Amino acid sequence: MTAPLKFTKMHGLGNDFIVIDGISQPFDPAAAPIAAWADRHTGIGFDQLLLVEKTSSPDADFRYRIFNADGGEVEQCGNGARCFARFVADRGLTGKREIRVETAKGIIVPKLEDNGLVTVNMGKPRLRPSEIPFLPQEGEADDALEYAAQIGGETVRFGVVNMGNPHAVLQTADTASAPVGRIGAALELHPQFPEKANIGFMQVLDNRHIRLRVFERGVGETQACGTGACAAVVQGVRLGLLDAGAPVEVVLPGGRLSVSWDGSGDVMMTGPAQTVFDGELVY
Numbered sequence: 001m002t003a004p005l006k007f008t009k010m011h012g013l014g015n016d017f018i019v020i021d022g023i024s025q026p027f028d029p030a031a032a033p034i035a036a037w038a039d040r041h042t043g044i045g046f047d048q049l050l051l052v053e054k055t056s057s058p059d060a061d062f063r064y065r066i067f068n069a070d071g072g073e074v075e076q077c078g079n080g081a082r083c084f085a086r087f088v089a090d091r092g093l094t095g096k097r098e099i100r101v102e103t104a105k106g107i108i109v110p111k112l113e114d115n116g117l118v119t120v121n122m123g124k125p126r127l128r129p130s131e132i133p134f135l136p137q138e139g140e141a142d143d144a145l146e147y148a149a150q151i152g153g154e155t156v157r158f159g160v161v162n163m164g165n166p167h168a169v170l171q172t173a174d175t176a177s178a179p180v181g182r183i184g185a186a187l188e189l190h191p192q193f194p195e196k197a198n199i200g201f202m203q204v205l206d207n208r209h210i211r212l213r214v215f216e217r218g219v220g221e222t223q224a225c226g227t228g229a230c231a232a233v234v235q236g237v238r239l240g241l242l243d244a245g246a247p248v249e250v251v252l253p254g255g256r257l258s259v260s261w262d263g264s265g266d267v268m269m270t271g272p273a274q275t276v277f278d279g280e281l282v283y
Contacts, residue, residue: 004280008087009044012079012273014223014254016046019087022053029067033283038069044279047219050080052088060102061094068218075104076164078226082118082273085110090275105164119270122227125234125261126162134160134168135192145238151186158187158199159235163267165217166197167231175203175211184215198225202232207243210236211251223254230267233259 006025007018018037020027029051037043046069053063064084066077084101088094089112098111109121128143129136136147146157158168168187172178178201187199196217203211214228215221229250236242245262247270257271 004282006278006280007044008278009046009276010050010083010087010274011254011276012082012224012226012271013252013257015048015079015225016223016276017048017050017080017083018044018046019050019052019083021087021091021093022051023062023093027051029065029073034067035069035071037281038071044281047216047222048074048077048080050077050084050087052084052093055102057102057107059100060107061096061099062088063102064108065104068216070218072218073104074165074218076108076227078120078122078163078228078230078269079224079271079273081108081110081120081122081226082269082271085112085118085120086273086275103164105162108164113270116272117270118273119268120226122163122230122267122269124264124266125231127160127234127238129160132160132162132166132197133194134166134197135194137192147192149187149190149192151183151190156183156187159238160197161231161234163227163230163234165227166193166195167200167228168193168197169200169202169232169235172201172203175201175213178203178213180213180215180221184221188215188217198228198231200225200228200232202236204236204241205251207241208246209249209251210242213253224252224257226257226269226271229257229259230261230269234261234267237261237263 214225
């Protein structure tokens with residue numbers, strides 16, 4: 001038995017996490033029963049575990065690692081990035097309002113706003129199939145706005161975006177009745193996505209407002225997905241359905257995010273990050 005492991009339960013719009021300070025205490029995620037902890041009936045219950053570590057990069061303040069509820073490590077989590085920034089500030093690990101954070105797919109820059117919200121520069125989206133990664137069907141262009149996949153005899157069309165993690169974005173007339181569970185689960189594991197994918201269902205309300213539900217890779221549908229919101233706005237801008245460079249309100253089951261993308265530069269996301277409680281684990 002190891003010494004008690006301190007953790008903090010946090011959430012961003014209901015997308016919930018435990019955050020572990022791996023700088024002030026030892027923690028080996030490979031030896032931790034993450035999936036058991038994530039169980040909402042017999043464990044703590046969370047969508048992802050977020051780990052704060054020292055960085056070896058001279059260009060960053062911290063290293064940020066993310067583990068899904070199934071225990072698998074993933075590259076990025078946007079709602080988690082806001083909670084990460086709030087956590088390191090509240091714990092006195094930094095005195096900066098804006099920090100540079102190393103992830104598996106590059107540097108992100110979260111900033112604590114005066115109104116309590118957190119803005120994260122999520123970097124540039126990657127859009128080519130090889131960058132997702134995604135395997136197009138024969139004859140589909142490398143720069144297509146939408147691609148197709150077959151699911152149970154049905155053709156599903158979607159855009160592909162990598163926001164540090166792979167996303168497919170489908171348009172739907174009404175998110176309330178969208179087949180998120182059925183199509184999301186099938187497309188997440190579709191062989192055209194060799195590393196699996198997060199599946200977003202976007203309803204465009206007007207050129208600055210969308211509704212969104214996301215079936216997350218290794219988790220299932222969540223209350224909110226920050227990178228999914230970013231991917232949806234990128235896809236909407238590319239299709240000419242959303243205003244480039246303007247804040248787009250993304251309404252998720254758990255609440256609202258503001259996302260902007262000018263069509264070529266970095267994606268900016270603003271939203272809340274809240275602490276729920278502190279706890280200790282013995283395992």
